[in-house]
Amino acid sequence: MVSFAVTAARQSSNPGRRLLLVMLILACSQSLNAVACEKTLRWDDDPPFSMQSIDGRVVGIDVEFSLLVLAELNCQANLRKLPWARALRELEAGRLDILPSAFRRPQRQAYAYFSGPVFPAARNILFMHQEALASWPISRLLELKNTSFRLGAQINVHYGPDYHQLMSDPTFAAQVSMVTNRTNLWSMLYRRRIDGVIADEYTGAYELQQLGLSEQIKATGIVVSSAAAEVAFSKVSNDPVFVEAYINVLRRLVEDGSYARIVQRYVTL
Known part of the structure; x- marks a missing residue:
């Protein structure tokens, strides 16, 4: 259709009309290109x-x-x-x-x-409040086994093999607070009802900034999972x-x- 219009423009004997046709063709072509992708x-x-x-x-x-x-x-x-x-x-x-x-x-x-x-890689990190950081100087999540550490986690979220291994221990699993909303976990951590929360590195940092809790709650160096x-x-x-x-x-x-x-x-x- 465009090639037909170009031919028509070239065959037109009226210079002004020919220029108008060319301008219309260019406009249509640009419009088609704009929505092509x-x-x-x-x-x-x-x-x-x-x-x-x-x-x-x-x-x-x-x-x-x-x-x-x-x-x-x-x-x-x-x-x-x-x-x-x-x-x-x-x-x-x-x-x-x-x-x-x-x-x-x-x-x-x-x-x-x-x-x-x-x-x-997207990393799930263990976040802790200041007192927990001092009480549990760990380097891996599995080191929390056989401790009184109270973990917070979201329902139906997969945190990696170390977390699943811990949760296979009934005693530790009984200490884990499972909720649907992560905002509730940050509140529980701030109020010392739990000692740590697992969250995506970027998501945790952003949410703590928005809640004004970046000084009270810190990301640890403990990478729970990475993919x-x-x-x-x-x-x-x-x-x-x-x-x-x-x-x-x-x-x-x-x-x-x-x-x-x-x-x-x-x-x-």
């Missing part, structure tokens, strides 16, 4: 990775960095708020194109491409050429420090 991107209330700011904007580490990558690829992002389980279903169906902070699983590889471990999150791409709605281009930009922006600078805007470790 549009990708749906998942977000949810998961600070500091994705969240809604007071002014209504969707922000966060994952959101900002994903938008930066897509901009480098001249792609427009359509942000969709989805809980995790539904996001996986939408990715499988091809109604969601890109899912940041995903962990590679065999069942997911059937319907999604993965970026590979480009990002630094590199990846970006998942729907196999239905993405082709391997786009995925490879995305990964190349992703890797470059991690290596040049762009990712680290975005992280530093949200958390101070």
Whole structure:
């Protein structure tokens, strides 16, 4: 259709009309290019990775960095708020194109491409209040076995093999406070009802800053689990050429420090 219009413009005997046609063709071409690459991107209330700011904007580490990558690829992002389980279903169906902070699983590889471990490993850290830090100078979570340490954890969250080994001990498991909301755990830790909480390194640092508890509660050097999150791409709605281009930009922006600078805007470790 565009080539037909170009031919018509060239054959027009009226110079002014020919110029107008050319301008219209260029405008249409630019408009088509502007929407040629549009990708749906998942977000949810998961600070500091994705969240809604007071002014209504969707922000966060994952959101900002994903938008930066897509901009480098001249792609427009359509942000969709989805809980995790539904996001996986939408990715499988091809109604969601890109899912940041995903962990590679065999069942997911059937319907999604993965970026590979480009990002630094996501670490679950043990956080303690000041008195607990002095009372339990440990270097590994398993050293808490046969102690009176009171741990706080979230229901249905997987914290790694050391945690599961501890929880297999009925005596220690009886000392663990299991809740659904991590904010309640920080409150319990601040009030000394528990001695420590396991949380993602970035998430814990961000939430403690927001609650004004960064001085009272500290991240320890105890890494409970560590795994590199990846970006998942729907196999239905993405082709391997786009995925490879995305990964190349992703890797470059991690290596040049762009990712680290975005992280530093949200958390101070």
